Amino acid sequence: MNLMIYLLAYLIGSIPFGLLLAQFFAKINIQNEGSKSIGATNVLRVVKKENPKLAKKLAVATLLLDFAKAFVPIILAQFLGFDDNMLWSIGVFCVLGHCFSAYLSLEGGKGVATAAGVMAALLPLELLIGFVAWFIVAKVFKISSLASLVALVFFLASSFILHYDMSINTHAPVLIICFIIVYKHIPNIKRMFKKEECKVI
Structure with missing residues (x-):
């Protein structure tokens, strides 16, 4: 039963909403341009070249859907009475799915919006501090x-301060999610050190 739930969470997290929206509405494959990520930032960066107004709409839609694909399953599992260990596991697998999508040969996005969906359900105050x-x-x-990496630092630090005694008695899921996000940002970090990172906000 648990394995099926984890697999479902991973497959839901794997849905590449940014890629699908950009392909359907802008006829652009964002995996071939920009950072090649499937997240909202790359949707904005790539589609903006052709249609700035559409780019903003698609980026917002991508952000909300990537957030929801973690937030909704966790809230649903909470409603069904699953314990906190299961809720955190669902969150981790949703983020894994987004960053290493089953539908994209394990390619994916940076995980920020999906991780935010997890934390909105489980650590909302820390998420607010990070935001x-x-x-x-x-x-x-x-x-x-x-901005995402600095927010991650503030979020992680506040989680140890405000919830040092996590309901599951470990920060492991939080640390795993943060590690995944940092790992997916390694190319960005390298570009920042070279002062080559694009300004898109």
Whole structure:
């Protein structure tokens, strides 16, 4: 039973909404352009070249759908009475699916929006702190990847401060999700050190 739930969470997380939206509405394969990521930032970056108004709409839709594909399954599982261990496991598998999609030969996005869906359901206050950090850095530097990584640091630090005694008695799921996000941002980190990272916000 648990394995089926984990597989379902992974397959839901694997749905490449950004790729599907860009292909259907803009006739663009975002895996061939920009950072080649399937997330909202690359949707905005790539589609913006042809249609700025459509790019913003598709980026917002991608962001919301990537958020929802983790948030909704966790809330549903919570409603059905699953314990916190199962909820966190569902969250981890949703993020894994987004970052290493079963439908895209294990390619995928950066995991930020999907991870935010997990944390909105399970650590909302820490997510809010991370979002404030993201907003400030994004406004000042206008670099999405930098804002995401700084937000991750603030989120992680606040999770240890506010929930040091996690209901499952371990920060392992949080650390796994954060590690995945950092790993997927390695190309961005390299570009930032070379001062080659694009400003898209």
